[in-house]
Amino acid sequence: MPTYVTRRLIQSVPSVILVILLTFVIINLVPGDPSATLAGEFATPEYVAEIRKLYGFDRPVHERLLIYIGNMLTGNLGRSFFYKVPATQVVIERIPATILLVFPSIVLSMVVGLPLGIFAARKYPSRTTAAILFQAYVLFSIPIFVFGLLLMMVFAVYFRILPSSGMIGQFYATGLERAVDVLRHLVLPMLTLALISGVPPFVRLTYSAITEVSKEDFITTARAIGLDEDAVFRRHAFRNAMLPVVTIAGIWMSSAITGAVFTETVFSWPGIGSLLFDSILLRDYTVIMFIFVLTAISVIVVSLITDIIYERLDPRIRLR
Amino acid sequence: MDTFQPDGTIMKKRAVVLLLLLVPLILSCIPIPRVYGLERITCAKYGGTLVEAESLSIKSLNTVAIYDVTAANHMMNIYNNLVDLDRTFKPIPVLASSWDTSPDGLVYTFHLQHNVKWHDGEPFTAADVKYTFDAIMNRPSGYNKNLLLPFFDRAEVVDDYTVQLILKQANAGLLALLADPYSRSFVILPRHIYEGTDIETNPANEHPIGTGPFKFVEWVKGSYISMVANEEYFLGRPCADKYVVKQVTSASATVAALETGEVVYALHSWTPLSAQDVVNLSQDPRFTVDPITVSLFLFHLSFNMRIKPFNNLKVRQAIAHAIDSDKVAQMASSPLTKGNHHVYFTGHWATNPATLMPAYDPQKAEQLLDEAGYPRGADGIRFKTKINYDIKSAHTVQAAEVLKPMLKEVGIDLQLQPLEWAVYVSSIIEGVKKNPNAFELTLMGGAQGPDPSVWQVYLGTDGYRNIYGFSNSRVDELFTLGRSTPDIEQRKKYYYEIQELVLAELPRVNLYSGPDNGIASVDWKNFWFQIDNWPWQDHSRVYWVKGHAATEVATTQPVVAGISTETAIAAAVVAVIVLAGVGFYLSRRRKATIK
Numbered sequence: 001m002p003t004y005v006t007r008r009l010i011q012s013v014p015s016v017i018l019v020i021l022l023t024f025v026i027i028n029l030v031p032g033d034p035s036a037t038l039a040g041e042f043a044t045p046e047y048v049a050e051i052r053k054l055y056g057f058d059r060p061v062h063e064r065l066l067i068y069i070g071n072m073l074t075g076n077l078g079r080s081f082f083y084k085v086p087a088t089q090v091v092i093e094r095i096p097a098t099i100l101l102v103f104p105s106i107v108l109s110m111v112v113g114l115p116l117g118i119f120a121a122r123k124y125p126s127r128t129t130a131a132i133l134f135q136a137y138v139l140f141s142i143p144i145f146v147f148g149l150l151l152m153m154v155f156a157v158y159f160r161i162l163p164s165s166g167m168i169g170q171f172y173a174t175g176l177e178r179a180v181d182v183l184r185h186l187v188l189p190m191l192t193l194a195l196i197s198g199v200p201p202f203v204r205l206t207y208s209a210i211t212e213v214s215k216e217d218f219i220t221t222a223r224a225i226g227l228d229e230d231a232v233f234r235r236h237a238f239r240n241a242m243l244p245v246v247t248i249a250g251i252w253m254s255s256a257i258t259g260a261v262f263t264e265t266v267f268s269w270p271g272i273g274s275l276l277f278d279s280i281l282l283r284d285y286t287v288i289m290f291i292f293v294l295t296a297i298s299v300i301v302v303s304l305i306t307d308i309i310y311e312r313l314d315p316r317i318r319l320r
Numbered sequence: 321m322d323t324f325q326p327d328g329t330i331m332k333k334r335a336v337v338l339l340l341l342l343v344p345l346i347l348s349c350i351p352i353p354r355v356y357g358l359e360r361i362t363c364a365k366y367g368g369t370l371v372e373a374e375s376l377s378i379k380s381l382n383t384v385a386i387y388d389v390t391a392a393n394h395m396m397n398i399y400n401n402l403v404d405l406d407r408t409f410k411p412i413p414v415l416a417s418s419w420d421t422s423p424d425g426l427v428y429t430f431h432l433q434h435n436v437k438w439h440d441g442e443p444f445t446a447a448d449v450k451y452t453f454d455a456i457m458n459r460p461s462g463y464n465k466n467l468l469l470p471f472f473d474r475a476e477v478v479d480d481y482t483v484q485l486i487l488k489q490a491n492a493g494l495l496a497l498l499a500d501p502y503s504r505s506f507v508i509l510p511r512h513i514y515e516g517t518d519i520e521t522n523p524a525n526e527h528p529i530g531t532g533p534f535k536f537v538e539w540v541k542g543s544y545i546s547m548v549a550n551e552e553y554f555l556g557r558p559c560a561d562k563y564v565v566k567q568v569t570s571a572s573a574t575v576a577a578l579e580t581g582e583v584v585y586a587l588h589s590w591t592p593l594s595a596q597d598v599v600n601l602s603q604d605p606r607f608t609v610d611p612i613t614v615s616l617f618l619f620h621l622s623f624n625m626r627i628k629p630f631n632n633l634k635v636r637q638a639i640a641h642a643i644d645s646d647k648v649a650q651m652a653s654s655p656l657t658k659g660n661h662h663v664y665f666t667g668h669w670a671t672n673p674a675t676l677m678p679a680y681d682p683q684k685a686e687q688l689l690d691e692a693g694y695p696r697g698a699d700g701i702r703f704k705t706k707i708n709y710d711i712k713s714a715h716t717v718q719a720a721e722v723l724k725p726m727l728k729e730v731g732i733d734l735q736l737q738p739l740e741w742a743v744y745v746s747s748i749i750e751g752v753k754k755n756p757n758a759f760e761l762t763l764m765g766g767a768q769g770p771d772p773s774v775w776q777v778y779l780g781t782d783g784y785r786n787i788y789g790f791s792n793s794r795v796d797e798l799f800t801l802g803r804s805t806p807d808i809e810q811r812k813k814y815y816y817e818i819q820e821l822v823l824a825e826l827p828r829v830n831l832y833s834g835p836d837n838g839i840a841s842v843d844w845k846n847f848w849f850q851i852d853n854w855p856w857q858d859h860s861r862v863y864w865v866k867g868h869a870a871t872e873v874a875t876t877q878p879v880v881a882g883i884s885t886e887t888a889i890a891a892a893v894v895a896v897i898v899l900a901g902v903g904f905y906l907s908r909r910r911k912a913t914i915k
Contacts, residue, residue: 036745040387040463041502041767042774045750045784047466054461082379084386084520093541096890103890107897149572157576164576171369171546171564172537179889268569270542278377312905 004319005304012300019296020072020289024065027288033057034081034283055081068289077293078286087286091272091294097167098271100182102260105190106253109198114245116199117206122233124211132203140200148192148266155188162187165268189267193260198252205248209241216240242313250306254299358413361533361860363559368864370560370844373568373583374590377542382525383504384452387463392504393590394565396858397547399507399530402430402449404499404855407614408669409770410808411495414855415444415508415531421806425490428806432481436554438510439535446483450475451511453485455519464505467497492806496771501856502616533558533860543567559846559863571597578607584844587612587857588654588837595718598654601839608840611656612849614667615834618660619652619719619765621707622828625789626756629694629703636826638688640678642730643723645831651722652715653835660830663819669808670772672816675823677830685730702731708748709763711738715835716763723763734761752787762787763831772815773803779822788827795821 035052036043043051052058056067071078080090120132139147156164163169163185170181213219214237222232261273268274272291279287311319374393380386383395396404402416413419416430436444453475456464471489478484487494498506508531513524528536531554534547544566549558566583568574571592577583578601588598602609621643623630630636645659664671678684689695694702707723709716720736727734739747744762752758766785768775776799777783781791795818802814838849846862848854854861 036742038387041389042467043463044466047463050461050466082386082388084380090541096887097542100890100893103894103897145570149570152573152576157579160580164580164582165568165570165573166566166577166582167543168540169582171371171544172548172562182889265569266573268543268567268573270540270567274542274569 001308001319005308008304008307009300012304015300016293016296020069020293021065023289023292024068025061027285028061028064030283034285037282038081077290080284080287082282082284083287087284087290090287091275091290094270094272094275097269098260098264098273100186101189101193101263101269101271102253104186105193105198105260106249108190108194109202110245110249112194113199113202114206117203118210118233118238120203120207121210121214124207129207133207136200136203139195142196144192144196144262145266147196148189148263151188151192152267165266167268167270185267189260189263189269192266193263201248201252202245205244206241209244210237213237213240239313243310246306246309246313250302254302255295358417358555361553361556361558363557363861363863363867364845365863365865365867365869366557366559367561367867368844369562369564370585370859370862370864371564371566371583373566373574373577373586375567375569375574375592376590377567378539378545378565380525381528381536381539381545382509382519382522384456384464384507384509385459385462385519385522385525387503387505389503390590392500392502393587393857394545395504395507396532396855397534397563397860398528398532398536399504399509400436400532401500401504401507401855402432402498403495404858405496405501405770406854407849407852408667409496409614409665410669411499412855415449419495425492425804425806426487428485428487428494429478430483430485432483433554434481436531437552438512438531439529439550440510440513442510442512444508444510444531445480446477447480448508448511449483450477451515452506452509455509455514456506459519462505463503464500467505490804491773492803492811493771493773495806496769499770499855501770502767533858534563553860555860558860559867560859563859575601578839578841581841584841585847586839588839589835593839594714595652595654598656598837598839602654602656606842608842609654609656610838610840610847610849611654611658612834612836612838613658614665615836616767616769617765618665618768618830618833619716619763619835620828620830621723622762622764622788623826624752624756624759624761624787625827627760629692629705630760632692633826634688634692635694636829637678638685638692638730639727639732640826640829641681641685641688642732643726643829643831644680645677645829646680647726648719648722649832649835652719652832654837656837657832657835660833663823663830664772664775664815665769665833668769668772670812670815672819675816675819677823678826682730689730696731700731701733704733704735705760706735706737707761707763708737708739708744708759710741710744712741713765716765719831720763749785749787752789756789759787772811773799775799775818779818779827790822790825790827792821792825 033052035048035055035057038055039048039051056064068078078087079085080087083090116132116136120129123129152164155162167185168178168181169185170177173181219232219236222236227235260269260271261277263269264271264273265277276288276291278284279291307319311317372394374390376390378391378394379388380391381398383392400415402414403411403419404414406412415433415436417433419428419430421428430449432444432446432449438444456462456468457472457474459465471487471491473486473488476484476486485494491497500506509519510529513529514522526539530536533550533553533555535550537546537548539545544564547563549561551557566577568577568583568591571594574583574586574591574593575597578586586593598609601607621639623636623639625631625636645661647659649657649659660666661676662671662673663675663677689702696702707720709720711717717738720738724734724736748759748762764785764787766778768778778785779790779795780786780799781793781796798814798818802811802818805811838847840847843865844862845865848856848858848862851861
């Protein structure tokens, strides 16, 4: 196992480099640079030019790319032009907020989605199944910010039982009080993210995976040898159906860092998604680059973990 | 009194009276530095937490080192300037209680307040002022340095409470520049914290120590900054106990936050609220909405005077008469906003009350256009033209859309061509210098204050933003004269004349200034835009009607640096999930199966 893991990690290095190359070039090809914004309202054209020279925006793309890679190899991922602190610091400070939002959402989606999908599969064919699948479609089609606003209006403005936006409302609380405050603020964005982006895929996927597996010969055999439905399901159908579900959960987790942009914007949740949005508008190149590098790395790590879990679940797979 | 006093006391009394009459005569001969009374803060009620909503994120808390207008919006509460501006943009004392200027206008001597303390208890002295200006000028590059470079020499300490700013070249706009309500890049920094360190990377940038009415408590990036009342503020304790600036990124969330009371105040232009949202809020009895009348930005329709038909004065005047600037302002910003009818900002000290933009008179417009030689064609159109403007600015887009029918009514077909700002700058602002046909009409704004000397960028012959092709040597002369003396009454004369000359040639039609509105809950009163003499966004005098009459010590636990609570919760949540997963997995394992 350790050799496999090491080998995979080494193999992933070219992918990361490729991501960096492509992202850098694309970002820098977009017209407009942050010089005018950085220079400010009363700036003279000379000052704007000075800024442009200071940060190297006047140099051609390939030259800047080489400088960037050179810096990266020495561990310097640049400073944010706007925050004036290292880009890594700006991004890492916001990671806990996104993790806090996305992980519970994934768990909630699975806790709600899997049983619903299983239930739909077990009850097939019936109106219950149709109803569940239809609901999943409906939820998935609703634009996430509309749903988020709906929850906000109902629970925050109308019923006043939950806060409307942000991560903190008790600004001067500490300790347990602060924790409870954050968790209260977490409810609506987490529900939004889970119900719209998480539950429907899990429901549909689990349903189709189990339905597919149920048609296999070994299921008929299991029934034939006298196992009751529950045992058939538990020992055979379920395990085999979990493989695609694990894949989806893995993909979702790896895109978690940037995947919650809409939810974070609607609820003013201070995570990576809203930081990315902000940075793109400002053309804060270093921060954008680092976010994409992080995403690339997390995709690689999560897919590695997914493969390891696969090996545990499926005895036909042996990782070499 | 003429009571008979045999010992000559009458003569003494008369002498005393005569002497008393002479005193004011004598005193008026001594040049007294101009002082506006700085009143101590008095509060009808104390208490409450003022929560303000803003949609852009704050990048830094040191606006001297790092240019950030979003942060600048709140800096007056943590830091102070030497001077600030009242609602007519005249300088008023803050850390400097008075100042005098040398006759040649090159040396400004500031007499500083005596009882000012930094938030950590250290006394504020002239050394802090000198340090701040030295730090600004010693940076390799900087927004504030760039503004001072053409005319500033150095700062000198005279004694603990007297500091001099010495210029290379007279610039009467210095005081307004130091106030800098837009980017607050001249607030005074504490020497004892910053000396010997790099002003850009000093950790105090994240935990600012200032002299202002509110002390910094906590900054959660992308979320909020919280402050608490400074009991030792030199003008007295502010009325509110606490002040928080909360980032709310969407318009609906801002409305929701106002409705639930999570937020009690917002400035329209710093939120994504639409004009309709502001109208709804103004009609809601729980909120007050006040248009903010004096501002830094003056939006106007610009003519390209180099090309037909706008090289004809009558055409320009006709278009001015065809525009109802009040209606444009209402549609662009909110029904409460009025048009700017003066040639410079309405309400500014330098604005000539006698020069007014041509009044709305479509018939006069038609008459002038006929006289100019542009009669209506068979289709009713006199001529076609196009207008460019910034596509991202919501109010500009709406203004353009309102102008179209207004001009159509007098027979001008207006085509709307919005541009991205970066393209606008390169193709029009810079482009028109090489290509006189770069545009026909534009909608433009930009900062033209707080000091009228900066207006030269728009109306001086070589002004960077002079896209109109306006050139008047007397105007250029007047701008130079206007900078040469700090005497406001004298400067007024020069700027009044500039406005007369600009009105005569009409290179542009003013529409509205700002635009901005202050939105507040009715439970909070006395905001800076509701009282006359107070600096932009200074919240020391705003009070909560549900507060209490006597002062109360604000209790706040200092926030302990270290792992933030959110990180701890996030870690705990992840740990729980992982443990649950492992537990689930282990419980599902069968006993050892035969391979």
